[in-house]
Amino acid sequence: MTPARRQAMQDTAIDDVVDWWSTDISDIEPGLIRLRGYPVQDLIDRAGFVRTIWLMVRGELPSRDQASLLEKALVAAVDHGPQAPSIAAARMAATCGVGLQGAVSTGVGMLGDVHGGAGQQSMHLLESIDSASDSVGMKDAVARSLAELRRTGRHVPGFGHRFHPRDPRRDPLLQAVAEHASRGVVEGRYLAIAEELERQLAQGRSRPVPMNIDGATAVVYCELGFPPELGRGLFILSRSVGILAHSWEELQSGRRIKGPIPRRLLPAYGGHPEREVPRS
Numbered sequence: 001m002t003p004a005r006r007q008a009m010q011d012t013a014i015d016d017v018v019d020w021w022s023t024d025i026s027d028i029e030p031g032l033i034r035l036r037g038y039p040v041q042d043l044i045d046r047a048g049f050v051r052t053i054w055l056m057v058r059g060e061l062p063s064r065d066q067a068s069l070l071e072k073a074l075v076a077a078v079d080h081g082p083q084a085p086s087i088a089a090a091r092m093a094a095t096c097g098v099g100l101q102g103a104v105s106t107g108v109g110m111l112g113d114v115h116g117g118a119g120q121q122s123m124h125l126l127e128s129i130d131s132a133s134d135s136v137g138m139k140d141a142v143a144r145s146l147a148e149l150r151r152t153g154r155h156v157p158g159f160g161h162r163f164h165p166r167d168p169r170r171d172p173l174l175q176a177v178a179e180h181a182s183r184g185v186v187e188g189r190y191l192a193i194a195e196e197l198e199r200q201l202a203q204g205r206s207r208p209v210p211m212n213i214d215g216a217t218a219v220v221y222c223e224l225g226f227p228p229e230l231g232r233g234l235f236i237l238s239r240s241v242g243i244l245a246h247s248w249e250e251l252q253s254g255r256r257i258k259g260p261i262p263r264r265l266l267p268a269y270g271g272h273p274e275r276e277v278p279r280s
């Protein structure tokens with residue numbers, strides 16, 4: 001390296017390094033921790049966990065009412081038992097010697113577009129209907145979206161459930177949104193869209209297809225102004241609690257190498273019957 005090059009690097013190095021991890025979130029110096037400008041000791045004293053989550057991802061503290069609605073959504077999605085692939089996978093990982101961290105990250109790593117992703121897709125749907133409502137009215141915008149989903153053979157994200165005829169998390173969440181809307185904490189626009197979706201989806205069916213946890217939390221997160229990607233992030237945050245609890249329970253059992261089905265059962269084999277390897 002030429003001396004001139006070395007000198008040029010030295011002249012800019014400190015600023016470059018300082019700016020490399022520039023952030024608006026946390027300000028840390030020896031003996032000082034400020035999050036979004038608030039000393040952490042004050043947050044510990046007065047903010048609470050849910051308001052701190054909002055502060056961290058949104059930049060400002062929410063009102064108590066906003067935080068209470070967010071908290072309900074976070075509580076609702078905390079667990080769905082080992083029927084959920086992410087929980088089952090975390091529990092299996094916990095028996096494989098990868099420790100608590102390995103088990104939790106296995107479970108979280110399975111929350112993708114198909115398992116755990118319907119909430120984000122539901123938020124996109126609610127937002128697109130909301131935008132279209134300006135020109136064609138809300139009911140028509142809902143009808144058009146449903147027709148488009150039917151035409152392309154897709155299910156409506158946030159509706160229906162494998163084994164809950166009516167998801168027990170739906171009513172308390174929607175009631176909370178309605179109650180917050182009546183006090184002006186949220187507008188209730190997305191609640192109205194989701195309820196209209198549910199009404200139109202049920203038309204002509206013998207059994208309705210009620211909103212599920214992903215649909216109901218999508219309503220909460222849209223009403224609170226979270227973008228869809230953050231909705232997925234909040235779901236992951238919430239479900240991580242269940243994943244942690246299940247991983248810990250399985251670790252404590254001391255069981256080793258737990259497979260997906262009890263050992264006395266075997267997966268069906270549908271391949272070629274036994275045959276001889278050719279000798280030449």
Ligand SMILES: CC(C)(COP(=O)(O)OP(=O)(O)OC[C@H]1O[C@@H](n2cnc3c(N)ncnc32)[C@H](O)[C@@H]1OP(=O)(O)O)[C@@H](O)C(=O)NCCC(=O)NCCS
Binds near residue numbers: 118159214215
């Ligand atoms: C979860 C899901 C896979 C369950 O589907 P399922 O096992 O077929 O549910 P059911 O057997 O109760 O379905 C009954 C009927 O409702 C329909 N249905 C179920 N969910 C639907 C949805 N979201 N949109 C449109 N129609 C739906 C089914 O196609 C079926 O119709 P049919 O009677 O004409 O055949 C499905 O509801 C779905 O894909 N939902 C969207 C994704 C989602 O929100 N996932 C998160 C689940 S917590």
